[in-house]
Amino acid sequence: MSNKWVGLLDCNNFFVSCERLFRPELEGKPVLVLSSNDGCVVARSQEVKDIGVPMGVPYFQIKDIIKNEGITAFSSHFALYRDVSRRVFSVMSEELGGIQQYSIDEAFFLLDCHPEEIASHLRKIIAKKVGIPVSIGLSQTRTRAKYANMLAKKAKGIKLLSEQEWSFLAPKIPLAQIWGVGGKMEIKYKNHNLLTAYDLMSADPQQVRTLFGLMGLRLRDELKGVPVSTGVKKSDTQHTILNSRSFKKPTEELAVLADAIAYHLRHAAASMRAKSLETRSIRVFIRPSRHSDFVLQGGSKEIVLTQYTRDTVELSRLAKRALEQVYRPRVPYKQAGVVLGNLRPVGVNQPDLFSLPKDKNSDRLMKVLDNINAGKEGKDLLTVGSRLKQSEWQAKSDNRSPAYTTKWSDILTVKSQ
Ligand SMILES: [Mg+2]
Known part of the structure; x- marks a missing residue:
């Protein structure tokens, strides 16, 4: 048995907390976040949970409740959530060294001693530097720590679950x-x-x-x-990474689709590299609206590579080729997406007799690209592939909060008396 503590840090009602960061007057008030295209509820504040709004319920079904209960509803704003998530985990890494990020708002870590003091310090410093409330569960294994975290949410944010108590x-x-x-x-x-x-x-x-x-x-x-x-480990490895979004309005143009696909590919590839994974297959799909006469005209094309890659340039080229093969003129497309499949952790070396030696320069270039993008507010500034005005295809999100942290134009204005 290990004598170390396994900790799990989980951000409380994460998307809601991100929205409240810039709308502090919503603290203690009911707030919810809707999925892209304002489809259904994906995050709820405690107040919304107390009102009894279930997770996943379609927006149209609760329009009256939202109005009557004075709930503030936000459209999903993933650029903001990703940015806040990155901040939380970078503070965590600074404090602890190694962490294992498990999802957009959860990460595991190991401690030898002083678990309560360190957990309480972590909560304070994340509140101070990022402004997000978090809960921390500590126990002897990840499964126990996850349970401890559930108890932490009901307690004061920290739960140390000892062998004896377990x-x-x-x-x-x-x-x-x-x-x-x-x-x-x-x-x-x-x-x-x-x-x-x-x-x-x-x-x-x-x-x-x-x-x-x-x-x-x-x-x-x-x-x-x-x-x-x-x-x-192998059982933990994600098998696919998907990036996709619905368009604000349908498009028949190949150039617009190519731009959307290039955008999704950049994000999928960056997230793959951030998780230290590499891919051997890429699938591109484009879909008309589910309610249109063109519903059967959608298509998808998968390309399987001869060797694993992490290279955005190479993947972009393949994505473009796949798109050209599935695209049909005069079909109003409503959604485009990219799936990277056959993922494996980088460093698993199963040499293939037929594969060519790896291009070392590509790895270096990708590192530079990721470093620059991580440093820039906006994450999508240095890009590979075409870029049109994103308004051409970006999702409909009527209640989206401004991009406070990722766009200079949306930065908060503070008035002094
Ligand atoms: Mg959470």
């Missing part, structure tokens, strides 16, 4: 509340009479392996306090 709680924790157990898995465990965390911990390992495979066995270990994975 042993006490485990028989009372329904498996459904454990990270990664949901839907079909939950039912499967239930069918074998495994209802609580303790039930799985005390089940026979051979039987767990036979019934639930390696995943079940790993979960059992994690619950027992034996960490199975603290770094990026």
Whole structure:
């Protein structure tokens, strides 16, 4: 058993907190965020949760509630959320050294000692430097830390879940509340009479392996306090990265589609490199509106590469070729997107007899590109591929907050008396 603490830091109601950063008067008031194209609810403040608005509910169904309850609704503003996320994790990295980012608003970390002091320092410094409230759960494995984080949200933002307390709680924790157990898995465990965390911990390992495979066995270990994975291992590797968006208005023009595809490719490739992954397949898709007569005219084209790459220039060229193959004139397209597939962590070397030696310059160029873009407010300034006016194809988001942190034109104006 490891004597280290595994911590999970999770930003509270993240998208809502990002919006409140620049609208402090909304603190303590009900706020929600809608998915792109204002489709449905993707984030809720505590006040909205208390009113009883469920996650994922379509916007049109709650228009009256929003009005009657005085809820402020924002359209998703991913450039802002990505930027705030980057700030949170860079403060975290500065303080801790290595962290493992798990999602846009969560990251794991390891501590040897003083867990409570460090966690409390982290919360304070993130509040001071970024302005975002976070919760921190600490325990002996990632699965336990995730549960501790859930308790932290109900406590004062920090929960240290000791071995002793875990042993006490485990028989009372329904498996459904454990990270990664949901839907079909939950039912499967239930069918074998495994209802609580303790039930799985005390089940026979051979039987767990036979019934639930390696995943079940790993979960059992994690619950027992034996960490199975603290770094990026194969089971953690994301298999695809998708970047796509609907257009404000339909377009029939290849140039506009090419620009949207180039934009999505740049973002997908940068996010792939940020996660230290490389790809061997790229898929481009374009879709007409689901409600139009052209619904069957959409298309997608996948290109499988002979070797893994991280190179935006190479991927852009392939994306353009794929687009030209699926594009049909006089079809009003409503959405375009890019999927990078067959991902693997960089450094996994399975030499291919037929592959050419890697171009070292490409890696260097990509590093420069990512560094410059990370430094610039706006993230998309130095680009590869064509760029039209983005208003040609960008999503409809009537309630989007200004790009306070990523566009100079939207920066807050402070009035002095
Ligand atoms: Mg969160």
